Amino acid sequence: MKMFARRFWECNGVEKNMIKSSFAIILLVLISASALYCNHSGESNQTATRSQMERKTDQAPPTPVPENPGPRYNLSAIQSERAYQWLKEIALFDQRWYGSPRRDQAIAKLKKSLSELCDSVVLDPFEATDRESKKTYKLNNIVAKINPDRPNRLLVGSHWDTRLWSDKDPNPKLRDKPIMGANDGTSGLAVIVEILKVLKEKPLALYGLDIVFFDGEDFGRANSRDFSRGAKHYAEHTLLNEAHKPKYGLVIDMVGDTDLNIQPEHQSKQAAPDLMQLIWNAAAGQSAAGFRSDAPLSIIDDHVPLIEAGVPTVLLLDFDYPYWHTQADTVDKVSPHSLEETGKVILQVLYQLDGGAL
Numbered sequence: 001m002k003m004f005a006r007r008f009w010e011c012n013g014v015e016k017n018m019i020k021s022s023f024a025i026i027l028l029v030l031i032s033a034s035a036l037y038c039n040h041s042g043e044s045n046q047t048a049t050r051s052q053m054e055r056k057t058d059q060a061p062p063t064p065v066p067e068n069p070g071p072r073y074n075l076s077a078i079q080s081e082r083a084y085q086w087l088k089e090i091a092l093f094d095q096r097w098y099g100s101p102r103r104d105q106a107i108a109k110l111k112k113s114l115s116e117l118c119d120s121v122v123l124d125p126f127e128a129t130d131r132e133s134k135k136t137y138k139l140n141n142i143v144a145k146i147n148p149d150r151p152n153r154l155l156v157g158s159h160w161d162t163r164l165w166s167d168k169d170p171n172p173k174l175r176d177k178p179i180m181g182a183n184d185g186t187s188g189l190a191v192i193v194e195i196l197k198v199l200k201e202k203p204l205a206l207y208g209l210d211i212v213f214f215d216g217e218d219f220g221r222a223n224s225r226d227f228s229r230g231a232k233h234y235a236e237h238t239l240l241n242e243a244h245k246p247k248y249g250l251v252i253d254m255v256g257d258t259d260l261n262i263q264p265e266h267q268s269k270q271a272a273p274d275l276m277q278l279i280w281n282a283a284a285g286q287s288a289a290g291f292r293s294d295a296p297l298s299i300i301d302d303h304v305p306l307i308e309a310g311v312p313t314v315l316l317l318d319f320d321y322p323y324w325h326t327q328a329d330t331v332d333k334v335s336p337h338s339l340e341e342t343g344k345v346i347l348q349v350l351y352q353l354d355g356g357a358l
């Protein structure tokens with residue numbers, strides 16, 4: 001993603017652990033793995049990180065193996081412009097960083113969108129303290145359910161907070177300013193809402209859905225492990241006590257870049273190799289070029305607490321985003337086509353899971 005370094009990577013100031021292993025395509029052949037390290041704080045930008053990773057890639061990229069795409073699942077119901085307009089409405093007018101006076105308004109709008117498409121929506125409040133300012137913020141995950149009584153469940157999540165600091169901005173004078181987060185903090189939400197609009201018309205038959213808009217994903221300072229605060233809270237206080245824990249999880253983040261480049265994520269592959277294969281097969285069947293088959297990256301994001309709570313979860317994230325954690329993460333950097341491409345792949349996967357694919 002472009003944002004690797006950020007939350008994803010738990011860079012501890014010196015190096016970020018990027019494990020590259022070969023992406024097993026056809027059978028279960030795990031060819032090899034190599035460790036890649038990036039210096040977060042020392043990097044001038046993410047491009048450096050990316051090129052570093054590319055240099056370390058010593059294997060030929062695996063070739064996607066298309067799976068019989070089967071029925072089309074009405075994937076064309078995903079509307080790129082509708083998703084993009086929703087994104088603009090949230091990103092342009094709602095200031096979602098911690099402490100913003102418009103946060104309550106943002107929560108109300110997100111709850112409204114979800115309540116129109118889901119059976120229930122509740123807030124999951126918690127507090128988080130910034131290690132530098134010592135300020136404590138009241139944060140809220142937003143949790144919606146579809147068919148809450150069904151024991152068979154899937155979780156789909158994305159973070160709704162935007163970062164309080166643009167600490168990767170090329171201009172040092174701007175690094176203490178909050179970001180709009182059109183891609184980082186809104187694109188995942190837009191894809192999920194668009195999928196829910198399609199599911200409203202053609203719902204899943206077997207599974208219930210847990211939709212979680214996580215707060216506090218971008219709460220961490222560089223060189224800390226303070227990211228994914230909402231996902232950690234949800235994992236510890238809800239998932240571990242859930243009578244019907246989701247069979248799988250999908251976390252979507254930074255999927256709006258014009259040059260979409262979603263690489264397989266290492267921890268996701270370890271936790272849910274079958275789901276990962278299903279996703280990449282669906283992408284190949286749709287000729288979704290934004291789903292790359294390069295060697296996996298290791299990223300710290302909201303999927304990690306879910307995996308640790310026993311829910312095999314895949315992170316879909318494009319870390320190759322040059323505007324990550326800068327003032328330039330604005331709506332003009334987001335492509336409606338990328339939202340559509342991601343949405344169609346996820347929608348097909350949800351229908352396939354509902355049809356017993358795994």
Ligand SMILES: [Zn+2]
Nearest residue numbers: 006163184218
């Ligand atoms: Zn971020």
